[in-house]
Structure formats: structure tokens, C-alpha cells
Amino acid sequence: MDLSANALDQSVKARAARVASVAAAHADDVDRGGRFPREAVDAMKSERLLALMIPAEFGGEALSYAEIAEVCTTLGQACASSAMIFAMHQIKTSSLIEHGRGATWHEGLMARLAAEQLLLASATTEGGIGGNLRNSICAIDVKDGRCSLEKDATVISYAKHADAILVTSRSNKDAAPSDQVMTVFLKDQYTLEQTHTWDTLGMRGTCSDGFLFRGEASAEQILPHHFAEIAAQSMLAASHLLWSSVWYGIALDAFVRAQSFLRAAARKAPGSQPPGLVQLAEMSASLQTIRSTVVAGLSTFEKAHHDADRLSSMAFAVAMNNVKIAASEGILPIVHQAMRICGILGYKNGTPFSLGRHLRDAHSAELMISNDRILGNTSQMLLVQKQDTSLLG
Structure with missing residues (x-):
């Protein structure tokens, strides 16, 4: 059977180039409509780019930050919104890898991310603190092995399209604003009530709307590091x-x-x-x-x-x-x-x-x-x- 060069070349460079080609084809429409770059993200999942940084023991490819940065640049030449979504996902993945190792639930999530190509988002901004991600007003409540959180998140990029969101908060209701934890909430563990619309000059496809986030999950989903x-x-x-x-x-x-x-x-x-x-x-x-x-x-x-x-x-x-x-x-x-x-x-x-x-x-x-x-x-x-x-x- 005569296979094409694309089918034969499974290098990260070739896979990223194929995703970039898809992203470029839709970049102007994504920008004009301020819409999520669904085609590009689906291509990322198809080419298995979302788990590039995940350790091999959990089914990933254990790429270095330099190799991930190269993919960011390749995608950035095609569609900045698609590239930024990829970058933000990898930033959250790095937090999971660097600070979730040794924790059974988080290692299981890494394996799921690799197998299912889950898309991770982040909720670090909050009404009342400006852009200072090192302070939180909201506090997570932990009781009987469960945790719950409500957060006025003024920006959550691509929140409606993510499979999980990593959310910052104070570690408890009596904690100082800088005494924070980060918790992973899966898509079926939270609700989003939109409060702000992302109608911006640029990076329109990141769809970084604001939401009132409400989540409930197992307490083991709190990352074990401050x-x-x-x-x-x-x-x-x-x-x-x-x-x-x-x-x-x-x-x-x-x-x-x-x-x-x-x-x-x-x-x-x-x-x-x-x-x-x-x-x-x-x-x-x-x-x-x-x-x-x-x-x-x-x-x-x-x-x-x-x-x-x-x-x-x-x-x-x-x-x-x-x-x-x-x-x-x-x-x-x-x-x-x-x-x-x-x-x-x-x-x-x-x-x-x-x-x-x-x-x-x-x-x-x-x-x-x-x-x-x-x-x-x-x-x-x-x-x-x-x-x-x-x-x-």
C-alpha cells in the first residue's frame, strides 16, 4: 500500500506542522467570529499533541520545555489563538507533572490526559484582586473527604471547551490571601455561570470569558503543594x-x-x-x-x-x-x-x-x-x- 509522506512522518515536528496547517486555514474566521478554534484543537488531539509533556510512564512523550516551545512557535505562525490555547494547556500540564507526582489521583489524571487527550484550562484571576494571581479571595471548603469552591473568575480561557480546570483559592476560609492551593476540577464536577464576554482587540479565539465557577470534588484533587x-x-x-x-x-x-x-x-x-x-x-x-x-x-x-x-x-x-x-x-x-x-x-x-x-x-x-x-x-x-x-x- 502506498502511504503518503504525512502518514509516514510521525515526528513531533511533522505533527505540529499538520496542526498548524489546519489552524492557518481557519485563523481568519476564528479571529473574525471570536470563536473557539475547534478545528485546530481537534487536530491537536488527533495528532496527540496535548500529552507531549506527560511522562512516558503515564503514556506521554516526556518532551522538554524547549521542544514544547518549538511547537508553540510553529502554531504561533499559523494562528495565535490556537497557539496560546496550546501553550496555556501545557502550562497547566507542567503544574500537574511537577507538583502532582506521587499523588495517586493526579498521576491517574496524567494517564487519562495522555489516553484521552484532555484539554486543561486555568482559573487564577478573580474579581477584586486585579491580575495578582498570588492572592485569592475565595477559599476552598474541605469536609469529610470532599471539597467545594465558588469563585468569581473574571477570566477563564476556553472554559466552555475544557475537560478540566485548575483553580486557585485560599487553602481555607481563615487563610491569608497568599496562602493558596490549586485544585483540579473535572468537567462534570463544576458549573459555569457566565459573567463577562470576551470581545477583544486580539487573541479573540481564546474565548477568555468570565464566569462564576462552582465546583465540588474529592479532596484528593487538591494538588499536594502550596x-x-x-x-x-x-x-x-x-x-x-x-x-x-x-x-x-x-x-x-x-x-x-x-x-x-x-x-x-x-x-x-x-x-x-x-x-x-x-x-x-x-x-x-x-x-x-x-x-x-x-x-x-x-x-x-x-x-x-x-x-x-x-x-x-x-x-x-x-x-x-x-x-x-x-x-x-x-x-x-x-x-x-x-x-x-x-x-x-x-x-x-x-x-x-x-x-x-x-x-x-x-x-x-x-x-x-x-x-x-x-x-x-x-x-x-x-x-x-x-x-x-x-x-x-
Whole structure:
């Protein structure tokens, strides 16, 4: 039987490319309608991308964060909303893996995630606390081996389409706002009452509506580590690195469109230099800077991965914060330059060089989590953190 190359190539790179092709075909419609990218997520499940990080002993492929980041970039070039959903799912998966090992229920969930390709979502924001995920107002109630929780979650990305949601709360009704836990609730264990609608400039397909979340489950579904540890040792780095990889993908596709535009212009006027060629060179340098920043961040994380003290250190937090700041602030100038190069064909929708979606999606980067909040936290740490003055660290 004559099998196609696609059928034969089961590498992660090829699988991600096939998902990206599906995502790209629907990206404009997803953006225009502000709808969930069902086709792309179904393709992710079909290609078994949702369990890439799950340890092999539970049926996953045990991919590294760098390999996951590569998939984020591949998808980011096709549809930023689809890529961000993939990234956010992997961030929650990392919390489950790093902080659920040794707990029977959570290890069982890992096996289910691999077998059934479950989609994980997150509810860390809450009315009354702004964007400070390290504080909670709501508190989980534990009684007779059961837990219950009600949370005014102002944003839960793709909540209506998730198979489980990881929710933060105070550890009990008498706990301080920063004394938090994270609990996994399966789809049949909670209800969602919509309170806010996600009608935004960009990242429209993430469908990050607000909900009043009410859940009840077994108490063993509470992750066995305090959320402070989860945030510092896995969530901080995974969020900043995987988000940045998505943003790099957006900028990379903008560059490719500008490059294609200039190549077409050069073919029409052989021997002449099309306007915008120098800007393309500047974009290339900027892209390399972002890429190098993300790659260096991934390397720093991998070196610190199994060292809890290092992961919780101020130096590590500053390094991860800097990756997020550099990537989120670096992509907008690249997309702007691409639009200047492509001109009206970049400004218009429906052309091979359209960049409106890229520009709007890129604006989300500085707001997830707010760069002002991150810079404020970093500045406080720098008052006591000694700066590394070496080149290689």
C-alpha cells in the first residue's frame, strides 16, 4: 500500500506542522467570529499533541520545555489563538507533572490526559484582586473527604471547551490571601455561570470569558503543594517561556510575509532594490534578539529544573521576567515594520500579506500578565539581588 509522506512522518515536528496547517486555514474566521478554534484543537488531539509533556510512564512523550516551545512557535505562525490555547494547556500540564507526582489521583489524571487527550484550562484571576494571581479571595471548603469552591473568575480561557480546570483559592476560609492551593476540577464536577464576554482587540479565539465557577470534588484533587511553590517552580517559567514562544511565532510570520512581499516586488523590477529592504534586515536582527532571549531562558530553566532552591530564587524570577518583558515588547516593532513594508496590502484584510490579525494579537503580549506589574516586582527584587556581571553566567 502506498502511504503518503504525512502518514509516514510521525515526528513531533511533522505533527505540529499538520496542526498548524489546519489552524492557518481557519485563523481568519476564528479571529473574525471570536470563536473557539475547534478545528485546530481537534487536530491537536488527533495528532496527540496535548500529552507531549506527560511522562512516558503515564503514556506521554516526556518532551522538554524547549521542544514544547518549538511547537508553540510553529502554531504561533499559523494562528495565535490556537497557539496560546496550546501553550496555556501545557502550562497547566507542567503544574500537574511537577507538583502532582506521587499523588495517586493526579498521576491517574496524567494517564487519562495522555489516553484521552484532555484539554486543561486555568482559573487564577478573580474579581477584586486585579491580575495578582498570588492572592485569592475565595477559599476552598474541605469536609469529610470532599471539597467545594465558588469563585468569581473574571477570566477563564476556553472554559466552555475544557475537560478540566485548575483553580486557585485560599487553602481555607481563615487563610491569608497568599496562602493558596490549586485544585483540579473535572468537567462534570463544576458549573459555569457566565459573567463577562470576551470581545477583544486580539487573541479573540481564546474565548477568555468570565464566569462564576462552582465546583465540588474529592479532596484528593487538591494538588499536594502550596500554590506559592507551583507558581515559583513551574508556572512562572512555563508561562513566560511558552507565551514568548507563541509571540515569537507571530513576529516570525509577519517577517515572512514582509519578505515574500519584497521578493515579489524584486521579481517585478529586476536589478533594482525594492523599498523596505533595509527594514527587512533590521527586522531580522530584532527577530534574532527575541529568539536568543527565549532560547537562553529555556536553557536557564532546564539547568534549574530539578533544583527547587534555584527555581525559587530571585535571580531565576528576574531572569524569567526579563524574557517575558523582552519578547512582549520586541514583537510589536517587528509587526509594525512588516506593515510598513507591505503597505496597503498589509493593512487590508484578505491578502497574502495581511497583518491586522498579527498586530492585534501582538498587543496582548504586554498585558498577559501586565508588564507594569512584572517590572514592579522585578524592581523590588533588584534592590537586594546582586547582578551577575559575567557573560556566560
